[in-house]
Amino acid sequence: MAPVPSVSITIDRGGTFCDVWAHTADGKEIVFKLLSVDPASALLERKGERFALLTTEGFKDICRIGDQTRPKLFELNIRKPGVLYSKVVEVAERVTVEDYVLNPHPAEIDLSDPDLVKTSSGEIIRVLKKLDHAAVRKQLQQLFDEGFRSLAICFLHSYLFPDHENEVAEIARDVGFDFISLSSELSPNIKILHRTTSACADAYLSPTVKRYVDGFVSGFSVLPKRVDFMQSDGGLSTASKFTGLKAILSGPAGGVVAIARTCYDPEEGTPVIGFDMGGTSTDISRFDRIFEHVFDTTISAEINATLDVPMTAEEVASGFLAMANETMSRPIRNITEARGFAINKHNLASFGGAGGQHACAIARILGMPRIIIHKYSSILSAYGIGLADIVAETAVPAAYVFTDNALDTVLAHFDTLKSKTTAELVSQGVQPELVEHACYLSMRYEGSDTNLSILQPQGNDFRTAFVEAHRREFAFELANRPIVVDAVRVRGIGCKLSVLDSHVIIDMPSKERLSVEEESSINPVELSTFASRFMSIAEQMGNTLQRTSISTSIKERLDFSCALFTPDGKLVANAPHIPVHLGSMQFAIQYQHSVWQGKLQPGDVLLTNHPECGGTHLPDLTVVTPVFADGQLVFYVASRGHHTDIGGIGITSMIPDSKQLWQEGLAIRSLRIVSGGAFDEAAVRKAFLDVANMPGCSATRRLNDNISDLKAQIAANQRGITLLQALCCEFGTPRVQKYMYSIQANAELAVRNLFRRVAHERGPAPLTATDYYDDGTPIRLAITIDAATGSAVFDFAGTGPQTHGNMNSPVSITHSAVIYALRCLIDLDMPLNQGCLNPVDIRIPRGSILNPSPAVAVCGSTIASQRVVDAILRAFGAAAASQGCANSLGWGEGGRDPVTGVVAPGWNYGEALGGGSGGGWGTPPEGDDDVGDVRPLPTQ
Structure with a gap:
């Protein structure tokens, strides 16, 4: 046989x-x-293991709060994904990093302090609260008695200092827990939310996956020579090493x-x-x-x-x-x-x-x-x-500036990690001589948190490899900024041979411009296609801005917006960014268009932030770029980003006691910052530094960061220009502009239909609502709908007067609130654009808090955007309000001393705290999302 x-x-x-x-x-082959x-998917259908999360005291809600962003910007019935854990336990422990990058007064650290620990990455950690082992054992025993057998553990700064996680895990094993997931082992990275969710997913899935794997393997009467499982990273793992996190x-x-x-x-x-x-x-x-x-x-x-x-x-x-x-x-x-x-x-x-x-x-x-x-x-x-190859991967955190002297440290890390991965692969049956290694550094510019994973280049010239990768992906480099190494990673590969097999090859004909013959009617399929393309372009602008910016306000909090506008400055399409920006930006574009009409050339870029010129509050700097095709102005693209420091009398750009606009920092009506492709850095620096000439004011403490973020906004606009010009080349400019205006007409029709439906349901009486600021100042609204035309008057008569403070709001913000609220009331997938406002007549009394006189302070105008939206939704009976307040928290050091007048170096930090959304039809209120769609900054 x-x-x-x-x-x-x-x-x-x-x-x-x-x-x-x-x-x-x-x-x-069979x-x-x-x-x-x-x-069924254990993750998607929530059929994973019951487990408990252990985290640092004070952070039990980190997964529930998440990043505060809304899943869909225009949905009123907000449904956030639930947490995976069944119970969360806070552990009394706390460590912190002893120094910080922006410290203007660095000092020698005394390592003789018994509470200081120098980690393997070189960072100095201070143990603020040591683990109480007896208390931890008691907490774990209670969880065990409640039937828990799986744990996820994630503590602050454990990516640098894993000792506390390891100690708790050791106690948990002694108590009898079957599965323990440590964030410091799974994802040794700085962001605690990412580490926590990774540990939770692992604790939730791995026991289920292990039971499935054990059942699968036990089905063989004779165990095969190898039983390997595919991982999410593209490598194979033995059954004993396979985990839920790696299986997703x-x-x-x-x-x-x-x-x-x-x-x-x-x-x-x-x-x-x-x-x-x-x-x-x-x-x-x-x-x-x-x-x-x-x-x-x-x-x-x-x-x-x-x-x-x-x-x-x-x-x-x-x-x-x-x-x-x-x-x-x-x-x-x-x-x-x-x-x-x-x-x-x-x-x-x-x-x-x-x-x-x-x-x-x-x-x-x-x-x-x-x-x-x-x-x-x-x-x-x-x-x-x-x-696939059998792989093993290991990494260690790092925290040092990459220099020629640091290369020896990097290579030593590589050697150590190569030995570990080789041993791991040998334990899985791979012959040592078949093991290959890929070595990576996680690198970034100092002050940025955008890491690039750089594969070890020939000659170990990591600096050049990083700069080239950064230039390719972001279109610029920061020549004088240090490069930081965040992690060292080695991927061991047990190699296999592979053979190319037969294929079907289809060579597509060259793509030519589509027919530009005008049609008498609008094709609804093409209308949807162009709407999708316009939104995609705005999204890609946003991706570019986030990845190229330096400040945490733009990169982490995502406090920015990108949009496309008609050649006369009306909104065409936007990415789902900040609601208060989206409807107000067109006022800024229309103002710039009126000032510069006929004077702009390709390669010109404008900067503005003044509330009388379409701005909101001063920290929101808007960069505007014209788009030309065949020598004609065919679009504008713009990006608006919140700069945490623009100078003024306060420590942050959100100044609680400002009374006049000049006290709030940089205010620019219109400034050409790029002319013919050349960035006018001297003019930009002068504009920012001139703020210090005003009484009691300081200039920005981080001017280089401001300039870097402006360059990122310019790069985002350039991305939009490139894509729009390609679209015009593909379809022809007349056809693109035809559908550009048709998208606005479509939105106008949707709003008119909304008004007609509401008039039919509610009758001819005006829809009314009143909301109040914390000081009692009213916002009064009466909406009168003309059912025949599908139009409406939004009348704010009776709204309180402007204040001698900073809660005053430019007219553009009220328009932004109206267009956003109307878009929320339309249950259709369409871009927010000027068409939503075409059927609306907005009337705001001059001298009111929503239409103040020139030069008043406005940095608290973010409150108005929330209050006005609350009033509109209340008038339509669409949703209840939450607290209606856009909380802002900021601190820092440096700037002009109010007593001595001396200007000291420093920094600042700004945070927006989500206030939650009110309940709507069929959904409960969400108290931990941010209706402004701004993320909180990561704790670490």
């Missing part, structure tokens, strides 16, 4: 199908599919490995976009020499307001397909164009059960030259698992 040949079997258990690929020693018997994206990771090994040609070097469309989700990835994992799950957008255009059933179905293809193209743009890569320099690798049905359309939309379809495209994730 012939011996049974050995066989290699790989399985991808997806949401719809279970894909199987087998390869025998005699070269035979492929088949099974329906997934139980497609293991299926899509198999697809990435497959396209890397079978669809990428290293000799040609063309990067590959993976398009995996299965029965449950669509996953997007990019491969170029080395693995980068970026996935987006996409769904089709909702249909827009009816246009009364007759369409056949086939045309409607074709329209849905077109919108689905456009929607799935957006995440591809996000991982290419948004990061500085040209889409048309990539091949598209299509796989998954439905990928082939959409690949040609998506390649045509994106201008991609070639489609690659592997012969096993329907089971490519399973096939990729068979091509």
Whole structure:
């Protein structure tokens, strides 16, 4: 009897199908599919392990608060995802970093202090509160008695000082807990929210995954030579090392490995976009020499307001397909164009059960030259698992400036970590001589928190590699700013051989400009397509701004907005950023247009923030750039970002006791900061520094950061220009502008229909509401609707007078509140734009707190935006109000001493605290989200 040949079997258990690929020693390949018997996901369907979270005292709600952002900006029925843990316990422990980067007066640290600990990264930690082991044991025993067997542990600064987590874990093992997840082991990174959620996901999933793995392995009558599991990082793990956190994206990771090994040609070097469309989700990835994992799950957008255009059933179905293809193209743009890569320099690798049905359309939309379809495209994730390497990865935190002297330290870390990963792989059955290593440094510019993972280059020239990567991704470098190493990472790889297999290759015809013949009517499919493209461009502008900025206000709090405007300054489309910015920015653009009409050239950029010129409060600096096509002004793009320090009489830009506008810092009506592509840094510096000439005022304490953020805003605008010009090249400028105005007309129709419906339901009587500031100043609103025309008058007569303080609000903010509230009341997926305001007549009495006289203080005007929205929603009976206050907390040091007049170096810190949203129809209030959509700064 012939011996049974050995066989290699790989399985991808997806949401719809279970894909199987087998390869025998005699070269035979077997492929088949099974329906997934139980497609449930323990994470998505909340069927994971019951566990408890242990965290630093005072931080029990960190997961519940999260980052305060709203899942969907215009939804009134806010439903935040729940927490994974069943119980949270606060542990009495606290450590802190002894010094800080912005300290203007650094001093020698005395390490003889018994409460100070020098960590392996070089950071000095002060132990403020030591662990009480007896108290911790009592807490753990109580959890154990309540039936908990799984724990997640995350303490502040444990990425630098893991001792307290390790001590608690040791006690927990002694008590008898089965599974313990430590954030310092899973994710040794600075951000505590990310570490906490990682530890929670691991504690929630790993016990369930372990039971599944044990059950799977026990099903073999004779245990195979190896049973490995795919991880989210694209590597294999033995059953004993496989955890829930590493399993979440293991299926899509198999697809990435497959396209890397079978669809990428290293000799040609063309990067590959993976398009995996299965029965449950669509996953997007990019491969170029080395693995980068970026996935987006996409769904089709909702249909827009009816246009009364007759369409056949086939045309409607074709329209849905077109919108689905456009929607799935957006995440591809996000991982290419948004990061500085040209889409048309990539091949598209299509796989998954439905990928082939959409690949040609998506390649045509994106201008991609070639489609690659592997012969096993329907089971490519399973096939990729068979091509994956066994991997082990380890990292250590670091906290030092990269210099030539630091290179020896880096190389020593690499050697240590190589030994650890090799030992780990050998324990999994890999021969030592087959182990290869990839070494990385996590690097960033000092003052920024955007890390780039830099693969060890030839000659160990990490500095040049980082600068080149930063310039490629963000289009600039910070020549005089130190580069910081945050972490050292080594990935050990137990290598396998792979063989390119046969494919179907589709070479797409060159993409030509589409027909620009005018049509007599608006095509609703194209209307949705252009709306999606415009919103995508604004989103990519925002991505660029966040990634290139320096300040925590823009980078972390995301206190910025980006938008597109018509050539006369009216809002076309925006990304879902800050509500108070979105409706008010068009006032700033229209003012700049009136001042500079006919005077601007390509390469010019303007700066403004004055409340009389379309600004909100002074910290919100708006950068405006004209867009030209065929020599004509066709759009404006703009980005507005909150600068924490712009000078003035206070320590932050939110000054509690200001009475006049000049006390609040920099105020610019219009300044051309870039002329013909040349940045006028001298003029910018002068404008910021001149603030110190006013009585009692200081200039900004972080001028270089202000300038860096302005350059980031300029870069964001340039990204928008590039994409808009490409859109005009693709479709023709007349067609693009036709749909630009049609999108506004569509929004206008939606608002008129809203007014008609409300008038029918509520009758002819005005809708009224009154809200009050904390000092009793009223905001009175009467909304009179004309049912025949679908228009409305928003009359704020009776609103209280302007104050001798800073709660006064520019007119633009009230307009912003009105357009935002109306957009929230329309249950359609459409961009916020000027069309929403076309049917509205807004009347605000001059001299009121919502329309004050010139030169009054306005830094507290953020309150008005919330109060006015509350009043509008109350008038429509749409939602109750929460506290209606945009809390601001700030502190710092330095600036002009009010007694001596001496100007000292310093810094400041500003924080916005979310006040929650009121209850609406069918949903309870959410007390821990931020209706302003601004994130809190990370604690560490």
